[in-house]
Amino acid sequence: LGCRDTVKGDDGNQVLHLPAVLPKVPGRLYFLFGKPIEMKGMDNVLTDRKKANEVYLQIESEVENVVSYLKRKRKEDPYRSITRRALYHATQDPSTQVPTFEP
Incomplete structure (x- = not known):
């Protein structure tokens, strides 16, 4: 028995998709x-x-410039993924921080 067995017509024939x-x-x-x-x-x-x-407009421009700069830096970041950061931590001294960029 399905959850739409009591519904007749096209509505009863629809495939039920559960969100993941x-x-x-x-x-x-x-x-x-x-x-x-x-x-x-x-x-x-x-x-x-x-x-x-x-x-x-001055404030808006400043904010847009900072956001686009950070997006560019994020794209260039070799340690962006958690996998790369975890691998770095595993191969370095535990007190060493993952490198970051200088503004």
Whole structure:
């Protein structure tokens, strides 16, 4: 007996697909703090829509540059996979950290 034996017609003939859950293998975290954006003396940003838009575009550009830089570094990372990192740990002194990139 199937779970759709009581349903007639095309609805009863459909193949039942159960969802499968595959956990994601943990990866490396990549983060970088960008340069601070000085807001001192920019009180007019709260009232000047044009100035607020300029500041927004500057911040957006900085964030996009940092994210694309980190994506590029992640792609170039020889120790990105957990397998490579585990192999490195197995062949090195236990206190040695897996190499990372210098910004």
